[in-house]
Each structure stands twice: as structure tokens, then as C-alpha cells.
Amino acid sequence: MQPDPLSSTFAALADPTRRAILARLALGEASVKDLSSPFDMTQPAISKHLRVLERAGLIEQGRNAQWRPRRLRAEPLREVADWVSQYRRHWEESFERLDAYLREVNAGQEQGHGDDDDIDANRPG
């Protein structure tokens, strides 16, 4: 069974070396040699990380056959960003609405409804 795209993106991102590689590629395409230079790692080790990123669709190889630069692909990152922002939007805006609702209830009480109607009205039993 094919893992869902978001899961393979998360799995690929769940490694600091791979995130650093992506951060580097966000600046522009780079060769495997360029990508390995900041790390205390062999090129085969870096290549392994690159394969994971490639499988997740986060990077691709450029056309230059000799140099074979890697470059970043936007789509999976956009999915992750969308996913987080969905959560963010949901709770942030729900809280705004909750705040407005609670103010409304309290304003009603201060205007002399006088008791705990709003709190107890729906108590079961």
C-alpha cells in the first residue's frame, strides 16, 4: 500500500540533515558535493538522504546530466504548510468567536438578566 503523501513528506522532514538540505536548496539548486560540504558526512550518506527527499517528491534532479544539481519542489511543502495552517486557522478563529460569544453572554448578565440563566439553562436533568 502506498503511504499517503503527507506521511512521506513528514517522514522525510523528520530529520535535521534533510531539513538543512532543503533549507540550502531553498536558496537555489546545488550539486551533491555542495550539499555535503556543510556536513561531517560522506557523499554516499548525503546521497541516501537525497533519495529519501526525492522519494517524498521534495526535491528533483536538474537536467544538467554531468552536474546533476538537485532542486526543491514546492508542492509537498505546500501541503504541509496548508495542513498546519488549517489547524491554525481553525483554533485561532474558533477562539475569536468563543471570545465574542462569552462577551455577549456576560453583557446579557450585566444588563440585569440577573441570574445564572445562561450558565444553567442547558444543564441536564
Add this chain to the structure above:
Amino acid sequence: METTMTSTRIDRGSTPTTTIYSDGTDLVFERTFDAPREQVWKAFMDPTLVPRWWGPHGTTTVVAEMDVRPGGKWRYVSSAPDRDDVAFFGEYLEIDPPERFRWTFLFDVPGMGTQGGPETHVFADVDGRTRITSTSHMGSSEAIDGALASGMVRGALETWDRLATLLAER
């Protein structure tokens, strides 16, 4: 594999009213409401009140199921003019009125299966006001943390957006 004790709070774009940050695998929302705790608790637990506030602006919510007890199921259907209805659903894991509850918060994403995970909501009394700390335990969010923290995603997306705009202009 070495374990590092990193309590890495990373701000996720807090607003003047709401603190939003991630910490490890958690995404946390914190806001203080000018209302007593019982009232805030009730807004979460009363099916007639949930539709008054639940969901982003412009959405309406129908409470389809709400069995508030450990093991009980919940299901809210959210409607908006610009999209298909989305069902949010899950199970209550722990109910401790009016202080905290845990539930699973799930939703189906077409083509991606069911997403989401457990959430913990804590209601703290702060001099008669109520501070809610809502934590989404996202499991994989270390990945998101690193990615978003580096500014990479936003930077890259904005760059590409601008590029797309530029290309569209030509």
C-alpha cells in the same frame, strides 16, 4: 540514536490575543477569555452552544453527535459557502470538568485519508478569567517545526508565488 532534551518552543505566528507555538510534536494555542471557567467549559460541552463559536469565520457547524464521556464519540459537520462540508470527529478520551479534557480530533482529507490526532484542552482559572491551553499532539510535527522554523517553507512558497505572479504577468 541520541535523545536531546529540546523544549523548543517555536512561535507559529502569535496574534495579540492568541499565543501560538509548537513544542516538540505539539502545536499549542493559548488564549485568555474574560469569563469564568464554568462558562467556558460549558461552551465546549453543551451541544447547543458549540455551533455559536466552533469553526473558522464564515463557517457554520452542526453537532451531529456529542456523547460527552470517556469513550463517547463526537462529530461536528462544518459548512462553508466556498467548499464542501467537512466532518470533524473523534472520541472523548478524558473528561475532567471544568479543568481539562482530551479527545481525538480527526478529519478526512480527500486523497490523504484521516488526518489529525489527540488534543488536550486545559482550562485554568486566572483571577476569574479563563486561560485555555489547547494542544494538538500532531505526532509528526517535529518535521513541521524544523521546516517552518527555518523559514524555509514560507520563504520558498512566497518566492515561488512571486515567481508565478511574475510569469503570469508576462
